[in-house]
Amino acid sequence: MRVEELGEFPLIDRLARVLSRHGVSPRVPAAKSGYELLISIGDDAAAWKAPAGLQVFTTDTMVEDIHFERRYTSWTDLGWKALAVNLSDVAAMGCMPLYGVVTLGLPPDTPVEGLEEMYEAMAQETEQHGVGIVGGDIVRSPVFFVTIALLGYSQTGTLLTRSGAKAGDQVAVTGHVGCSAGGLRTLSVELTLDPETKGHLAAAHSRPMARIAEGKLLAEHGVRCAIDLSDGLADDLGKVCVMSGVSAVLYANRVPADGFLKQAFPKEWLSLALGGGEDYELLFTAPPRIMERACANLPTSATVIGEIVSGPPGVEVLDAKGRPVSLAKGGWDHFPR
Amino acid sequence: MRVEELGEFPLIDRLARVLSRHGVSPRVPAAKSGYELLISIGDDAAAWKAPAGLQVFTTDTMVEDIHFERRYTSWTDLGWKALAVNLSDVAAMGCMPLYGVVTLGLPPDTPVEGLEEMYEAMAQETEQHGVGIVGGDIVRSPVFFVTIALLGYSQTGTLLTRSGAKAGDQVAVTGHVGCSAGGLRTLSVELTLDPETKGHLAAAHSRPMARIAEGKLLAEHGVRCAIDLSDGLADDLGKVCVMSGVSAVLYANRVPADGFLKQAFPKEWLSLALGGGEDYELLFTAPPRIMERACANLPTSATVIGEIVSGPPGVEVLDAKGRPVSLAKGGWDHFPR
CATH class of the missing domain: 3.90.650.10 (PurM-like C-terminal domain)
Structure with a gap:
């Protein structure tokens, strides 16, 4: 089925269901992080209770034929990598990933089943890392793109930065x-x-x-x-x-x-x-x-x-x-x- | 000058300078919000010290010829609106906007001056609301798009939600x-x-x-x-x-x-x-x-x-x-x- 046959809101429902099957949205490990998710996909914004601490915020995008070519990239790999590159930025700060929002730019003929495979891979990855995909935006676009913005937090109270190198290191x-x-x-x-x-x-x-x-x-x-x-x-x-x-x-x-x-x-x-x-x-x-x-x-x-x-x-x-x-x-x- | 003549990293510098002129990145009002920005544009992620409290997270995208047409939309208006629609989601939760990351999908012939105008408008708007644009991603794309992800916080300790309506309201x-x-x-x-x-x-x-x-x-x-x-x-x-x-x-x-x-x-x-x-x-x-x-x-x-x-x-x-x-x-x- 193509995206244009299904419509925007039923598509959001189907993708949210893929995430829920992995317990992704509600199951952010509050006990460990001290965060408590209050509102996930479906409202004007996601919302949570946060403890005091260090947070990090990053975003990364993949555009078809710029960052990947469909003929070499399965939907599964695309979902995995789109999230992995954001997780990697959080890792490079010495932090733990927490909540993400996903933007999909979709040509109308995008196959719904492909997007479900993509979300399945993201759901597995979020489950592994205790991340919640808590919202996003789905828009029509002449070219396929996926943008993820990710919030993380520090469990250690210190950050890794690009500016911390010193002579002798x-x-x-x-x-x-x-x-x-x-x-x-x-x-x-x-x-x-x-x-x-x-x-x-x-x-x-x-x-x-x-x-x-x-x-x-x-x-x-x-x-x-x-x-x-x-x-x-x-x-x-x-x-x-x-x-x-x-x-x-x-x-x-x-x-x-x-x-x-x-x-x-x-x-x-x-x-x-x-x-x-x-x-x-x-x-x-x-x-x-x-x-x-x-x-x-x-x-x-x-x-x-x-x-x-x-x-x-x-x-x-x-x-x-x-x-x-x-x-x-x-x-x-x-x-x- | 076209984006392809300038290159990615000089472009990031120029847009960051537009924001700095408005004191946007470093000047998030810590005193009022309790937030203290530690790292802005230039590292793997932005980072800040957060007090305990309620936070909200949203994202919205504008794609050329889907959400706007260039012939009716100045760069200034585009920058303003791309941020305003995100601010509006935070407002609808009863919250204050705080930190945003901006993703630009750019055809190589995009005029650098246009992007600077766009950032000028965003900088004015962020200044008005005490928001910091603390990072983002600039990628090549066959179609122009701008995605903003925005974090907000509650000053009141309560949220406005879509699920809160009751008979008799x-x-x-x-x-x-x-x-x-x-x-x-x-x-x-x-x-x-x-x-x-x-x-x-x-x-x-x-x-x-x-x-x-x-x-x-x-x-x-x-x-x-x-x-x-x-x-x-x-x-x-x-x-x-x-x-x-x-x-x-x-x-x-x-x-x-x-x-x-x-x-x-x-x-x-x-x-x-x-x-x-x-x-x-x-x-x-x-x-x-x-x-x-x-x-x-x-x-x-x-x-x-x-x-x-x-x-x-x-x-x-x-x-x-x-x-x-x-x-x-x-x-x-x-x-x-």
Whole structure:
């Protein structure tokens, strides 16, 4: 059934039902967060009782044929990723996600069943993280887009910021980088890869896992500076440098790329790892003693890949012999000149 | 200059500067609200210290050629209205607006100067209401759209909801209705109207004033049920009936339409007033004693136009002689069948 056959308000009802089946809207864990949801989907606004504390607020959008192509992206993956990129921003602040509102811009021929699949994936993800989808807006649009705005709160009373890096800090990153960019390439170009490699890379691109637990643990262990990797490792580290007024050195041979990526792209893996983007890992900096303790306590591997030094904002990448590595391109710009 | 000539990050800087000139981002009135903004535009998320209390969360979108046409809508009006419709949702909950994030979907040829005008209007409006635009997302899109998500808080400790109407309540509305729909018609159809009438109607459509002070006063005076008029008076009252499980009677001869509307549309003013939509007035219900006191204390006129009765959800419109008035169409649906 197409959206135009169903109508706006019955569509809202159907999508709200998908969420309710997962107990998403009413079931925000008040006991843990101290928040108590009073009003969810259906009124002029959602409403809740909040305890005193730190809150964070972010928004991220995916537009068809800009951020994703329908032929490579299932509805399930789209729903997952649209929420994951927002969760990742909250994780990068060291916070827990709480309430989200979802805006859908829909061409009239959008299949209702596709949107239900999308909401099913979002519902599973919200259930995992104790998030409530508490409202939104559904509008007609010539192009499909989904915007999520997400509120989070701090359980630790401290935040991770882009401006917290200091000379002498080490630079580390969670998990592996580059697989998402490799995955995008395997989706859009015909490559002769074994199914396991292809599946691994595609999943890294389509199903990023926001590092919520990691962000919280970093804040708990005294880390004060982080960013999530959306535009590419080197580029995102550059943003930290600008915001912190520091310089960074990155050791290319320490950058954690996994075997799947290296096998699939033996010549390009490093450039995919440094510049690929959409990894949604956390990049963070801290003095060595804090770094050691923090990394030891994460549920995910974390690798020290560089250091923060005094100097004008910028990132220098060095190879194993200490020679500068030149980067092809600096991160994702929606309007590159 | 076009957006594609400037690039994404310089554009964010320029728009953030427009907001800073109005002191918008840092200047959220902590003293009054108890909120203290810690991090604004530029990090993974905005962050603030919040006191304990009730919060509300809403989002609204405007898509080019769906919600507005560029030839009838200046950049200034677009910025104003995109924020006003969100402010209005917060007003309809009896709350004060606090922090917003703005998503812009931009075709590459969007003029930067237009966006600056748009932000100038938003900055003026945020200044008026003590709102901080604390972040957002700028993405490439084949169609222009603007989505705002807005957080608000209650100063009174009570909310206005759509589900609070009870049999025996009176139904009232702030200000006048129908001018916005009349204004849309004067913008899109050549009508021989005097400039004052035309200007009045056009302004009602392009520059709605969110009823923030009124919403708060209603909550303070014991009103518990409200909705803001976006889809049309009769239709929005119908939503209150559904959410409250009640029926409503509306007296057509009491509906407040002003002289400009009646003069410009002598035959159609009532249908514009009942079904036109986009008035962004508050419709509210309360027992007669509360209603009388509340209406007397508003800075804006408010008119009792009907009553809530027991019965299946629905709205009956009666003329001066008590005869039913049939309504042409029931409100705005983005995907009408």
